[in-house]
Amino acid sequence: MLASLIIVIGSLILIVSVIVFNGASSLSFEMLTQTSEGSFYLSSGGGFLNAIVGSLILALPATAFAFIVSVFIAMYLQKDFISSAFSSFIRMCLDIMWGIPSIVYGVFALTIMIAVGLRGGSVLFGIIALTLLEIPIITRSIDESIKVVPDGLKESAYSLGSTRFETALHVVRRQAMPGIVAGVLLGFGRGIGDAASILLTVGDSNYFPTSVLDQTAALPTIILNLAGMPEKTVQNKAYAVAFILLLIVLTISILTRYLTKKSSRYIIK
Amino acid sequence: MTKSNIQIETKALNVTFHNNPVLKNINIEIPAKQLTAIIGPSGCGKTTLLKSFNRLLEIQDDVKITGEIIVDNKDIMTSGLNVPDIRKKMGLISQKPYPLPMSIFENVAYGLRIHHGKNPKKVEEGVHHCLQEVGLWNEVKDRLHDPASRLSVGQQQRLCLARAIAVKPEVILCDEPTSALDPIAAQQIERLLLKLKKDFTVILVTHTLRQAKRVADYVIFLYFGMVVEQGPADDVFTNPKSPEMKAYLSGEIS
Numbered sequence: 132m133l134a135s136l137i138i139v140i141g142s143l144i145l146i147v148s149v150i151v152f153n154g155a156s157s158l159s160f161e162m163l164t165q166t167s168e169g170s171f172y173l174s175s176g177g178g179f180l181n182a183i184v185g186s187l188i189l190a191l192p193a194t195a196f197a198f199i200v201s202v203f204i205a206m207y208l209q210k211d212f213i214s215s216a217f218s219s220f221i222r223m224c225l226d227i228m229w230g231i232p233s234i235v236y237g238v239f240a241l242t243i244m245i246a247v248g249l250r251g252g253s254v255l256f257g258i259i260a261l262t263l264l265e266i267p268i269i270t271r272s273i274d275e276s277i278k279v280v281p282d283g284l285k286e287s288a289y290s291l292g293s294t295r296f297e298t299a300l301h302v303v304r305r306q307a308m309p310g311i312v313a314g315v316l317l318g319f320g321r322g323i324g325d326a327a328s329i330l331l332t333v334g335d336s337n338y339f340p341t342s343v344l345d346q347t348a349a350l351p352t353i354i355l356n357l358a359g360m361p362e363k364t365v366q367n368k369a370y371a372v373a374f375i376l377l378l379i380v381l382t383i384s385i386l387t388r389y390l391t392k393k394s395s396r397y398i399i400k
Numbered sequence: 401m402t403k404s405n406i407q408i409e410t411k412a413l414n415v416t417f418h419n420n421p422v423l424k425n426i427n428i429e430i431p432a433k434q435l436t437a438i439i440g441p442s443g444c445g446k447t448t449l450l451k452s453f454n455r456l457l458e459i460q461d462d463v464k465i466t467g468e469i470i471v472d473n474k475d476i477m478t479s480g481l482n483v484p485d486i487r488k489k490m491g492l493i494s495q496k497p498y499p500l501p502m503s504i505f506e507n508v509a510y511g512l513r514i515h516h517g518k519n520p521k522k523v524e525e526g527v528h529h530c531l532q533e534v535g536l537w538n539e540v541k542d543r544l545h546d547p548a549s550r551l552s553v554g555q556q557q558r559l560c561l562a563r564a565i566a567v568k569p570e571v572i573l574c575d576e577p578t579s580a581l582d583p584i585a586a587q588q589i590e591r592l593l594l595k596l597k598k599d600f601t602v603i604l605v606t607h608t609l610r611q612a613k614r615v616a617d618y619v620i621f622l623y624f625g626m627v628v629e630q631g632p633a634d635d636v637f638t639n640p641k642s643p644e645m646k647a648y649l650s651g652e653i654s
Binding site: 210211214215281282283284285286287288289291292293295301302305306360381396397398399400 | 451453456458461484485487488490492494496498499500501502503510511514515547548549559563564567573630
């Protein structure tokens, strides 16, 4: 038991320290404030602000779309709306979706992209791939948090003459809020850090995208490109990007804890 | 009982869960503006009967209900009725109090808003009135916006009562409302129910015979899903007719 504990915590410390040690030392202020220059993958010119912005432009809308879809699926999965046989079938489908490797979503989005005649990549299809990736994560988290809302609480709301929608909107939502918040941020965290799903669909760019059909750089994809280069200095840039990505994910994690706690204030135990 | 003072009447009511019969051929009349106690041993279908009155059973899986439940001369089991309207007439107090996940104020305001308009002044007056009715106002007036979950269990139960009467129901359904409470909190609830029966029909499911003897005007005795005896409390308790009721009163079964 102790050994497994050491393996888990040890590797976490090792990963974080390697990234912090290599990343923080090669990180410079210009890297965060400038966009890439033509030879970013070769020499030391420019920064990767375009990739930070690109990642946010991909992950934020994808999380928003996935959330909207997920809330409705999760609500309809409850026994107040559909039979339990049907809901367990949908849950199974979502669990399968969750298990699909993200590269498959990337290939899927790429196939549609080629079918509509786009080449090279675009923000739009990156968002599509990420939305599909995030839907099962967010839906199942919200679903689980709604499922554990006590029957007695729903009965209370129904007994006051609330409709199913009023009950879902005013009572179940409040009780499930910590789980909803956690689910959304979990989805966002997965979306912003995933490379495989956007590898084939967003392409690359040194500039900020100006339309949904533009190509864009993103943090996970430039890590891949930078780390594959032979020079040590360029490889260290990959660590710098990884460090920023790590900071973003850490922020999300802290935000999740804070918001979950905040939204737990009124819940009934 | 004349027709006019019957609040709820059931005719040949049968309920099955997963094809197990829970209630069998229930024919009862519940008098208006009185306190009716539903008594009987554990697992005899008391709670099921109570929850059939506001159509709360049907949110469970695999329930079949046949027969008639007549409230205000209408069979509430007729299909196509607006179920929230039926439930609005019947407040429910459950065994474990479930305040809504909101502040104390919002718990009472919730029902007022969805049924009686959102005018802030009227909502505030309504909340004040209902909390006063259940004797909670003085205890919570300084912390109306605290989470309801911070109240003691006894206070939560009274809050649930305040929340129920805010909707202005005709009937208050109580499912063993004192079994989770300490003796003092339980006594408060009992007194409140006795006070509330002036304005509401109160139906109390209880497994304590002594409680039924203390408060009931009318008694329905259930045994294995069937009504064995029903009538005014004095008759049933002093002059039981069935052997089961006699055994229950003497404590042979409980």
